[in-house]
Amino acid sequence: MLPQETVRRKRSGETLTSDEIARFIAGVTDGGVSEGQVAAFAMAIWFNGMARDETVALTLAMRDSGDVLAWSDIDRPIADKHSTGGVGDNVSLMLAPVAAACGLAVPMISGRGLGHTGGTLDKLEAIPGYTIMPSADLFRRTVKDVGCAIIGQTADLAPADKRIYAIRDVTATVDSVPLITASILSKKLAAGLQSLVLDVKVGNGAFMTDAAEAETLARSLVEVANGAGVKTSALITDMNQPLADAAGNAVEIANCIAFLKGEKAGTRLERLVLAFAAEMLVLSGAETDRVRADAKAAKALASGAAADVFARMVHALGGPSDIIENADAYLPSAPVIRQVIAAQSGYLSVCDTRGVGLAVIELGGGRSRPDDTIDHRVGFDRLLPLGTRVEKGDEIGRVHAANTEDAGRAAQRLAAFYPIAPEAPALPPDILTRISA
Incomplete structure (x- = not known):
């Protein structure tokens, strides 16, 4: 079956067979399936999902696209x-x-x-x-x-x-x-x-x-x-x-x-x-x-x-x-490190966590394209946990940036990601639940 037919069937909400999935993944591995077809396949799955058996077949096909390791010479639980x-x-x-x-x-x-x-x-x-x-x-x-x-x-x-x-x-x-x-x-x-x-x-x-x-x-x-x-x-x-x-x-x-x-x-x-x-x-x-x-x-x-x-x-x-x-002698350090200061007194109430992650990417610490080069020096540190009481002028974190312009923008953004409230927030537990077979 042609790769585009597999994409079409999944796009139309049909259930793929294990053989169809295995052949498509084989094409992904050997280059017979183009980047555009992989993207379309992923988007079709995003919209239409997969049945359990399809997901199992996809998992096993991807596993079997290369070697499977064995550890018989190691006397420890793997x-x-x-x-x-x-x-x-x-x-x-x-x-x-x-x-x-x-x-x-x-x-x-x-x-x-x-x-x-x-x-x-x-x-x-x-x-x-x-x-x-x-x-x-x-x-x-x-x-x-x-x-x-x-x-x-x-x-x-x-x-x-x-x-x-x-x-x-x-x-x-x-x-x-x-x-x-x-x-x-x-x-x-x-x-x-x-x-x-x-x-x-x-x-x-x-x-x-x-x-x-x-x-x-x-x-x-x-x-x-x-x-x-x-x-x-x-x-x-x-x-x-x-x-x-x-x-x-x-x-x-x-x-x-x-x-x-x-x-x-x-x-x-x-x-x-x-x-x-x-x-x-x-x-x-x-x-x-x-x-x-x-x-x-x-x-x-x-x-x-x-x-x-x-x-x-x-x-x-x-x-x-x-x-x-x-x-410190080995890890790369950013040329500009800037404090982020609390604009008022109160409690760190919520955090736009996704915004923090995107801000790291915008500083150069992540990718917007697969071939982007990462600047390992940049990011944030000394971030205070939610619920912390701060006074106006206290440090709530630091920006590590490649230049002063990036540092200024990131500092403003980080401050906005952590609104300060007069009351301490109610925080969820670290672990919400456990799922087992």
């Missing part, structure tokens, strides 16, 4: 976590080392920024020398020797997803449940996982702004992954403000290192990293008791074991060996 994307969401950077320090093997295949959300790979590229696309041998050796490796999709792992992912980013087809499900799970299934925990974000900084939509996505992910033989659960978490106190690339790596050094204790970020680590330990069977899992994860962070794992991972993948001790 586990991972994935987020559906948020602003200031650098959980993976700390979670993989925490989980590895607790005895799990974490072969984490991550992605670049998508839409207004930041990408783990873009953040890691702020570390000089870090190889996000290592050889298969180096990837395997790092997971075996260190316990975790965070890398991108190599040419051999779910290559169809890699191409579709880049096109979705610039064609307004990101927020589709079947496409998100297939994209996430094709990479994770290709990584040879035994268990997977999903962080499904909901809120004004997430792709899913509605709680019911987020639950639909979580259930789709959990159902398809478990059906494919990977033990999977999902936590639905709040994304109505940046998760870290930074949003950008180098600034989020700096935040990650400060976290691993124990400098972010008591924050939402710490609570979520430790909650996901405990969930991974229990789901993988490494621990059967949630209380013990919580304690084990907390100890791995507090003892410095997770920081050591992160440093070893960075060095194994080509980065400096002393990134924890000397981060």
Whole structure:
């Protein structure tokens, strides 16, 4: 069947067969399907959705478009976590080392920024020398020797997803449940996982702004992954403000290192990293008791074991060996750093989180086209959490920019993203619900 016929049938709301989907994805992989046809296919799915069996077929076809890893030589549970994307969401950077320090093997295949959300790979590229696309041998050796490796999709792992992912980013087809499900799970299934925990974000900084939509996505992910033989659960978490106190690339790596050094204790970020680590330990069977899992994860962070794992991972993948001790010497810094000041006294009441993410892109910290070059220096840091009481003139955050003009515009925008109210806001819990098979 011609690719345009597959697009036409999906555009018309028809149900595609597994064979049709497999042939279309084979064309995506070998170049027989054009970029325009991929974009039209994604848009047809965005408008008409997919039945469960279609989503399973799409996921498996994308997984099988490249190699599927096996880890028989590693005597650890093979586990991972994935987020559906948020602003200031650098959980993976700390979670993989925490989980590895607790005895799990974490072969984490991550992605670049998508839409207004930041990408783990873009953040890691702020570390000089870090190889996000290592050889298969180096990837395997790092997971075996260190316990975790965070890398991108190599040419051999779910290559169809890699191409579709880049096109979705610039064609307004990101927020589709079947496409998100297939994209996430094709990479994770290709990584040879035994268990997977999903962080499904909901809120004004997430792709899913509605709680019911987020639950639909979580259930789709959990159902398809478990059906494919990977033990999977999902936590639905709040994304109505940046998760870290930074949003950008180098600034989020700096935040990650400060976290691993124990400098972010008591924050939402710490609570979520430790909650996901405990969930991974229990789901993988490494621990059967949630209380013990919580304690084990907390100890791995507090003892410095997770920081050591992160440093070893960075060095194994080509980065400096002393990134924890000397981060400032390695991470790129913006030439202009400007404070953002509270215009009045009161409480930080709400945040336009999506606006923050888009502002990072406008500073140069993200892409509007697949081939755009990222400025890893730019972004925001020292962001105060919602509910904070501020006085007029207090700093509510900082802008890192390439020039004074960009800094001025971004500072004005950031101030507008955080309206100040006379009363403290009612804030949602960090974790709204848990979805399991």
